[in-house]
Amino acid sequence: MLAFRRGDAAAFDALFRRxxxxxxxxxxxxxxxxxxxxxxVQEAFLRVHKARDRYTPEAxxxxxxxxxxxxxxxxxxxxxxxxxxxxxxxxxxxxxLPDRGPGTEAxxxxxxxxxxxALELSQLPEKQRAALCLTALEGLSYAEVAEALxxxxxxxxxxxxxxxxxxxxRLASQREGSxxxxxxxx
Amino acid sequence: xxEIPARCIEWDEDLxxxxxxxxxxEREAELRAHIDSCERxxxxxxxxxxxxxxxxxxxxxxxxxxxxxxxxxxxEVSQPAASVAEVSAAMPSRPRTAxxxxxxxxxxxxxxxxxxxxxALLLAVWVAVRGPEAPEPVPPLARAAAPxxxxxxxxxxxIAPEPEASSTQQQLGxxxxxxxxxxxxxxxxxxxxxxxxxxADLHEEDVAMLIALEAIELEAAEDFDVIxxxxxxERLLDAEAAGDAG
Numbered sequence: 001m002l003a004f005r006r007g008d009a010a011a012f013d014a015l016f017r018r019x020x021x022x023x024x025x026x027x028x029x030x031x032x033x034x035x036x037x038x039x040x041v042q043e044a045f046l047r048v049h050k051a052r053d054r055y056t057p058e059a060x061x062x063x064x065x066x067x068x069x070x071x072x073x074x075x076x077x078x079x080x081x082x083x084x085x086x087x088x089x090x091x092x093x094x095x096x097l098p099d100r101g102p103g104t105e106a107x108x109x110x111x112x113x114x115x116x117x118a119l120e121l122s123q124l125p126e127k128q129r130a131a132l133c134l135t136a137l138e139g140l141s142y143a144e145v146a147e148a149l150x151x152x153x154x155x156x157x158x159x160x161x162x163x164x165x166x167x168x169x170r171l172a173s174q175r176e177g178s179x180x181x182x183x184x185x186x
Numbered sequence: 187x188x189e190i191p192a193r194c195i196e197w198d199e200d201l202x203x204x205x206x207x208x209x210x211x212e213r214e215a216e217l218r219a220h221i222d223s224c225e226r227x228x229x230x231x232x233x234x235x236x237x238x239x240x241x242x243x244x245x246x247x248x249x250x251x252x253x254x255x256x257x258x259x260x261x262e263v264s265q266p267a268a269s270v271a272e273v274s275a276a277m278p279s280r281p282r283t284a285x286x287x288x289x290x291x292x293x294x295x296x297x298x299x300x301x302x303x304x305x306a307l308l309l310a311v312w313v314a315v316r317g318p319e320a321p322e323p324v325p326p327l328a329r330a331a332a333p334x335x336x337x338x339x340x341x342x343x344x345i346a347p348e349p350e351a352s353s354t355q356q357q358l359g360x361x362x363x364x365x366x367x368x369x370x371x372x373x374x375x376x377x378x379x380x381x382x383x384x385x386a387d388l389h390e391e392d393v394a395m396l397i398a399l400e401a402i403e404l405e406a407a408e409d410f411d412v413i414x415x416x417x418x419x420e421r422l423l424d425a426e427a428a429g430d431a432g
């Protein structure tokens with residue numbers, strides 16, 4: 001019991017340490033705006049703090065937290081003032097790529113594709129974006145995503161499929177375009 | 187979007203579910219059999235996997251070092267009016283309109299706020315397990331294990347620097363359980379200020395303070411210890427949920 005108390009006593013601190021990073025990553029992917037993502041991480045944990053006595057362990061804490069964060073992100077995205085995405089750590093062209101050296105091509109290609117994926121991700125409908133981020137990046141199951149998004153598992157499967165398919169088509173098209181450009185140069 | 191061949195339509199959505207490992211074993215076997223004989227779905231599966239690889243290659247933001255302190259400051263200013271009134275009534279000499287705490291106090295404020303929140307979580311579970319009539323004396327074992335006041339008092343004193351704060355140490359040092367009707371002095375005030383007026387209602391001040399102090403002591407714990415504790419908490423919560431459902 002004492003061990004339990006020790007663990008529980010540190011719970012809020014531990015929860016923040018454990019989940020602030022993933023939550024920040026998720027919100028940044030959703031918003032492409034690090035400053036707002038940080039604000040919403042705070043807001044999410046503030047709501048956790050306020051609602052602590054109403055929390056019932058019907059779902060994992062992480063699912064509950066992602067549900068709060070998703071609602072905050074969707075609200076933010078629907079605000080009229082929501083902006084054109086500004087420079088982010090993953091913004092396209094934000095930082096110069098390192099010089100290509102032996103063995104680095106695959107890494108560079110991955111970064112280029114990652115930037116393209118981030119841009120395409122931001123063009124997806126909000127719920128598709130959230131479903132794909134939660135599934136592909138955060139590793140939630142469809143059941144957990146369904147709870148976070150307050151939709152059915154079948155709807156999650158469809159959302160993720162449409163999101164991933166759209167990105168796959170666009171990225172494959174970009175890749176083919178860049179390969180064609182390389183061929184024309186050489 | 188590229189047109190999907192008729193023979194692949196029924197599998198298309200499942201390709202993405204295969205990436206997510208969300209198919210039943212039977213459906214996965216059927217799909218894999220189709221993929222083995224379908225060049226288009228083989229290529230499409232690779233493209234879908236590439237999406238995840240591309241997204242995973244994005245650099246993740248680092249959590250700013252002061253984010254926890256900023257959160258603690260927001261928690262502090264967002265306390266319910268009731269707790270503010272309670273604090274004001276008990277400590278009329280303390281102006282509620284005082285300027286914000288300086289940065290150097292942020293860590294202590296954060297620790298106390300987080301510890302208090304953790305105490306609330308524990309009490310919610312503890313009361314739920316024991317039933318609504320929960321108020322009981324603190325188990326002697328827990329009291330005996332209370333951290334030394336010398337280690338734990340400093341952050342609390344920074345939050346409530348009034349001389350009366352020393353009564354907290356005296357109270358924690360007692361061996362006998364706290365009387366239920368004891369007039370609420372410093373401990374409930376501090377707890378209310380940290381966001382726990384409901385603890386005072388439950389007459390569990392001693393428990394909460396003890397837990398809070400343990401949390402502060404645990405602040406220095408390694409991450410793996412904290413995560414282990416978190417997992418323990420989640421297991422217990424899951425077990426409780428299963429018990430409630432059963």
